[in-house]
Amino acid sequence: MVTINKNSSRPYYEQLVIGIKEDILHGILVPGERVPSVREMAKQLLMNPNTVSKAYKVLESEQVLVTVQGKGTFVKKQENMPRDEHRIQELQQQFHILVIEAKHLQVTDEEIQQWLKQAKKDLGGSQA
Template identity: 70%
Template sequence: MVTINKQTNRPFYEQLVIGIKEEILQGILQPGDRIPSVREMAKDLLMNPNTVSKAYKILEAEQVLVTVKGKGTFVNQGHTTRDEKRIHQLKQQFNVLFIEAKHLQVTNDEIHTWLKEATQELGGDQS
């Protein structure tokens, strides 16, 4: 189950979006799996339902989730398409993080280690 860190500066809805994506990457959630309703998730995470709804809407817009009227919300079974605009934004965010890391004198070897660790944790491609 997704956990929300209430001590961080990252908005709760963003944490929920990332948490659901992470559970999909780790295989905890599979395509076609039903996820809790907005109310159920809000109750489980002790969050405002509007916050959960915002996260679900983002995930639906990104084609990660699909809602079937009267049945619930599910992990999308279809293939998502590459969203070049979002990939470009992600690259810009990565560049900012890279600049911050280099400013803090993080070595390239440390950065490579971080990427390998993240890849192993999320079960992604090893290349």
């Protein structure tokens, strides 16, 4: 389940967003499954409910979660979801910046490729 690194420079809500997405990729959370309420999640992670609410709103705007009034918040089914080309383009720009930073720190192409392979392995993807 999601963990928050209190020493990270990444905001807590961003860590929660990434953690929930990672749990979905690992099959810990499945489409249609109810996620803890804002208050429940805040209690579990020892966080302010406003922070959890912000993360859930981001996930809803990205169509990862859906809230059903009076029933709760659920992992959204991703069937026939069109690719979000705008978000993909933003992600590509972020990746470009990461590569620039890595090259500035003299990280080799081989190391960058190894990082990608390791990330794919950690998420259960192929080694290619």
